[in-house]
Amino acid sequence: MLSRRCALAGALALGLSACSGDEPGSDGALVPEGEAVAVCNDFRADPKVLASMRAGDIALRRALASGASPDAAAEAASAIARGDFRLAAATTPKGVSLDLYNAQCRLLGSPAAWSIRALAFVPDLAAAEGRGADVPATAFGRQYNAALMADPHYPYRDICRPVSDVGPEPEIRPDEPISQPYGFADLQSGEAVDTMGYAARHNAVGQLRRLVEARPQDIDKPDMFGLTPLAWAIAYQRWRTADVLIEAGASPTGARCQTAIDRQSPLQVARLMRWTDMIGRLRSYVSEEEFASLRQNPRYDDASLADFNRAFFQIKHRYDPILRQRRFSRYELQFTIDEAGNSTSCELVPASNSAEFDAELCEVAMKVVRWTPARDAFATTVSGDAKLVFGLGK
Known part of the structure; x- marks a missing residue:
């Protein structure tokens, strides 16, 4: 573990939080907690609904694990009748996968764990895709999703589609608007759903x-x-x-x-x-x-910060005999970032006991660290201030 004197961390804070960010576990027990969704006015906050969903998912996973062959079309019809529109998915060490069961939803990020029916934990997704439908959970999942998405009462036909119908993912660039962040606006989804x-x-x-x-x-x-x-x-x-x-x-x-x-x-x-x-x-x-609160501060690029970390330790090592003459304390490397993401100024606050160290550190930081510019509440790029925080001294 690095000592506190060696710690270099970005002090920029920007995050778009979500109501739920549960990560899948290896046991595949992915169901929402009632308390978490109650505040959102989510129907699954009803303890009876929650218990029914949990019991149904557990029973289905056990049946598939035992080698049984549940009727996927009948299961899908029953789910639709209950108002349960979750697609079948696999959980992996990296998150949730709908693709294994031939479905994709046009969303930003992966589907939340509580928005899918987890059929199996798949440690190696590529290997599972290679085996295909000879695995009971995979065969069932593909048939179940096909039946669910084809049902005229399925309300998300313009959001979730079979993989073959999805087409290429839209390219998302940090400096450009996302023309279609969710769903397929131009898709004619057939019979209307009353929601x-x-x-x-x-x-x-x-x-x-x-x-x-x-x-x-x-x-x-x-x-x-x-x-x-x-x-x-x-x-x-x-x-x-x-x-x-x-x-x-x-x-x-x-x-x-x-x-x-x-x-x-x-x-x-x-x-x-x-x-x-x-x-x-x-x-x-x-x-x-x-x-x-919508304003976004400048954000550093993680890879460039890692490069700067290495340079920082090298520079610090050369100046360490001088820097250690002072007691350990907190310092900020303060930047001005223009609307294009360029560093236009840098200052170490407070100044260290070596003007040469301060100047060299700023020079390297301005060359190495890359930034995404700030945005105002209307999402227009603007200049902004940023900082990196670290400790120096004995």
């Missing part, structure tokens, strides 16, 4: 008004992907249904468990897409403090 999220995505104003009037308490209810109807309307660039929801009182920050900075919040979806008009439309419905 607010579906109506919002498909610009069905009349259907949406009827549903909002019938169940106003559900206007900010997230679906299993963590998005509210307003977030979906924005993700699909449906101004008309977004306007209906905003006028009806939908929250720009999303579900009750979400805040403005959560990635699935309507405001953040609009920022990802650089939809300036929509951000302006939502601004009057949040506090100035909430709106200001």
